[in-house]
Amino acid sequence: MKIELVPLIELPTFKFPDLNEITDIDDKNRLLIERNYSEVKNLKPFNEHQYKLSEISYADLKKAIELHVSDLPITDSCAFFGGYGLKINDKFVLFPQCCGLLSEINNWKKILNENFEPFYLSECHPSPKFKKEGNEVIIECDSTYEAFYPRTESVIKVDYETLTLAIKNVCAELEEISEKLDTFNAEYGTESVSENLIWKE
Secondary structure (H helix, E strand, O other), rough: EEEEEEEOOOOOOOOOOHHHHOOHHHHHHHHHHHHHHHOOOHHHOHHHHHHHHOOOHHHHHHHHHHHHHHOOOHOOOOOEEEEEEEEOOOOEOOOOOOOOOOHHHHHHHHOOOOOOOOOOOOOOEEEEEEEEEEEEEEEEOOOOOOOOOOOOOEEEEEHHHHHHHHHHHHHHHHHHHHHHHHHOHHHOOOOOHHHHHOOOO
């Protein structure tokens, strides 16, 4: 079993008034991305509107920070919207849900403790539930009250050791991206842009 956790970001956009009349949401989102970002338009979105964080160029990362933080002090901002897609054998089986944040990596890291207690992701809804049974992590995706999008299997089972390796790998990937984000520290008057936009508890 091959398991991968993929950091996905929902890019913030400035809402141009002249696009308000467009009723097709996909067309509108595509135009917003094209107007706000220089290179993202050449990337393939996942789950219709989420992009691989590692594929965002330096210039577009800078724009994403500007639009996400807006006129707030960066310390008052939440982490980037998005989360972590779970791939098994090169196929996505779980995507970040509504209101998910990149800071949910702190939830995933709970799994590194082999005796972790069952938990939900802290921000997104609906949220999968994670629990450990023997050598497997059971991910329950209960759509009783709110449907997962796209449609998701109600139970996903993954090998514990393989999943922990995937979590360690994605943390290493996030550390590399954090170095890029932290080149903007002085501009935002903070010791770490990445601490606020990725790692914030």
